[in-house]
Each structure stands twice: as structure tokens, then as C-alpha cells.
Amino acid sequence: xxxxxxxxxxxxxxxxxxxxxxxxxxxxxxxxxxxxxxxxxxxxxxxxxxxxxxxxxxxxxxxxxxxxxxxxxxxxxxxxxxxxxxxxxxxxxxxxxxxxxxxxxxxxxxxxxxxxxxxxxxxxxxxxxxxxxxxxxxxxxxxxxxxxxxxxxxxxxxxxxxxxxxxxxxxxxxxxxxxxxxxxxxxxxxxxxxxxxxxxxxxxxxxxxxxxxxxxxxxxxxxxxxxxxxxxxxxxx
Numbered sequence: 001x002x003x004x005x006x007x008x009x010x011x012x013x014x015x016x017x018x019x020x021x022x023x024x025x026x027x028x029x030x031x032x033x034x035x036x037x038x039x040x041x042x043x044x045x046x047x048x049x050x051x052x053x054x055x056x057x058x059x060x061x062x063x064x065x066x067x068x069x070x071x072x073x074x075x076x077x078x079x080x081x082x083x084x085x086x087x088x089x090x091x092x093x094x095x096x097x098x099x100x101x102x103x104x105x106x107x108x109x110x111x112x113x114x115x116x117x118x119x120x121x122x123x124x125x126x127x128x129x130x131x132x133x134x135x136x137x138x139x140x141x142x143x144x145x146x147x148x149x150x151x152x153x154x155x156x157x158x159x160x161x162x163x164x165x166x167x168x169x170x171x172x173x174x175x176x177x178x179x180x181x182x183x184x185x186x187x188x189x190x191x192x193x194x195x196x197x198x199x200x201x202x203x204x205x206x207x208x209x210x211x212x213x214x215x216x217x218x219x220x221x222x223x224x225x226x227x228x229x230x231x232x233x234x235x236x237x
Contacts (some may be wrong), residue, residue: 001208002215003098003224003235004031005159006198007047011220014075016045016056018089021081027222030234031095031145031215033130036083037102042064043083043112049102055080057123092121095234097150100131112143122150125235130173134163140167148236150195154178170215170237171195176204181211193236202227 008020009027024032024225035047038158039062047122051057056073057064064072072080081089083098088095103109110128116122130150130234133138151164154175160183165174171193174183178194196208197217205227208216221230 001205001213001228002031002195003207003221003228003230004033004215004217005029005221006217006219007034007035008027009221012128012222014078016047016081016175017078018079018085019083020042021089021181021208023120024221025093027108028225028230030220030230030232032090033097034083034086035101035215036060038104038108039069039102043084043108044067044069045081045086047101084115085124086229087116087120089113090120090122092116092123092126095126095128095236096122097236098127098129099152100129100136101132101135106136106139106143109140110147113147123235125237128236130171131230134185138167138184139168150236155208156180156183161190161192164188164192173197173217179208179213184212202233 005024007015010024013020021032034045036043036045037049051061052057054074078083084194113127116127118187128148128150130152132152134151140147141149148170150171150173151169152173156178160170173195174198176196178217184194193214195215196213199216200219
């Protein structure tokens with residue numbers, strides 16, 4: 001079962017920072033999940049649209065210019081990284097799940113993805129773009145079908161995993177609170193990989209592994225990979 005470092009090594013380092021991502025790589029993870037918001041010509045690696053929870057500033061990300069955002073601090077010493085900085089740091093050493101939290105220009109996203117392939121030693125299958133906004137994913141797949149997408153959901157609808165299949169997703173990324181064996185099996189029948197968030201307890205890891213889940217998003221990856229040794233290289237497809 002794949003262990004995906006959720007926002008980097010979040011349990012020991014400030015989430016979505018370069019040091020958290022480097023720590024996850026040093027732990028031997030083969031996949032990392034990050035969150036991005038587009039603003040002022042950049043993709044910023046941060047989970048919330050408000051700065052209050054994780055930084056020394058109060059207010060919305062979009063209220064500050066790119067120049068001002070570069071001065072914002074996380075845990076007193078870290079900057080909010082850009083997606084370009086993360087791509088350069090990871091440099092194809094492991095797979096990357098880029099979760100879209102906010103996007104206005106898909107062309108800018110495609111530029112970043114192509115930068116990863118052309119300048120940062122990523123292979124196409126190491127990159128996947130996920131979101132709860134399935135309209136964004138559908139547009140991405142329609143405009144540039146080569147990119148892999150993962151459909152996020154915190155619910156189990158009557159159509160189960162069919163919504164993800166309809167938009168051409170490679171995976172369905174599900175909340176731990178709604179996952180069950182029936183949901184997993186339906187997704188598998190449609191050819192979808194199943195990843196579950198956010199899973200930090202050994203008992204949950206064991207149960208999910210038993211019902212056929214492909215991987216978990218985990219805040220404590222070092223602890224998890226002690227139980228589930230990871231492949232030498234991982235591709236989303």
C-alpha cells in the first residue's frame with residue numbers, strides 16, 4: 001500500500017513547506033501531496049485561502065501581492081513556496097499529487113506541468129492533478145488529455161465511483177469516513193485506483209490494506225512506511 005506524504009511530512013514539519021517536502025523525501029516516500037492556489041501569476045503551495053492558520057499574517061492570500069506573499073513566514077522561518085520551487089526541489093525523486101484549491105487560468109497550470117517534465121526530471125506518470133472541483137478536472141482532461149487527474153470526494157453518492165470514471169480520472173481520492181469495501185470494489189471495477197485521506201492510525205492502515213485500497217494520504221509517513229515498505233519508484237498509472 002502506497003504511503004503518500006500529506007502536505008509533506010506534516011506531523012514533524014510545517015505543512016506544505018520546502019522543509020516538510022524535503023523531510024518526506026528523506027524518509028523514503030514515493031509520493032507527496034501538496035495544495036496550490038493560483039494568485040498573481042504564481043501557484044502558491046498552501047492549503048487554506050486564508051493565511052491565518054499557518055502563517056504570521058491575517059487575511060486572504062489574494063489580498064497580498066506576490067512580492068508581499070514572499071515575505072510571509074510559516075513557523076517564523078519558512079516561506080510559502082511556489083509550485084515552481086517545489087518542482088525544482090522534488091526534481092522527479094518521487095511522484096507528486098498537486099491538489100487544486102484555487103485556479104483561474106488552466107494555461108498557467110499546463111505551463112507548470114510542462115516545466116516539471118522539461119526541467120525537473122519528472123515523468124508524465126509521476127504527476128497527478130486532483131481536486132474537489134470536478135469541473136476543473138473535466139476541463140483539464142478535455143483540453144490536455146495526457147495529464148492524469150484524481151477526483152476527490154468526501155461522500156458516497158448513489159453512483160458510487162462513476163462520477164470519477166466519467167471525467168476520465170485515474171484515481172478516486174476518498175475521505176476515510178465514507179470509504180467501505182463496496183465503494184473500493186466499485187472503483188476497481190471501473191479501473192480506478194483508490195487513495196484515502198487522511199489516515200494516521202495503524203488500525204486504519206491495516207483495514208484499508210485488507211479491503212484493497214491502493215494508498216493513503218498520511219501525516220506521519222515515517223511511521224507508516226515502517227509497516228508498509230515502499231516501491232523503489234512509483235507511477236500514478
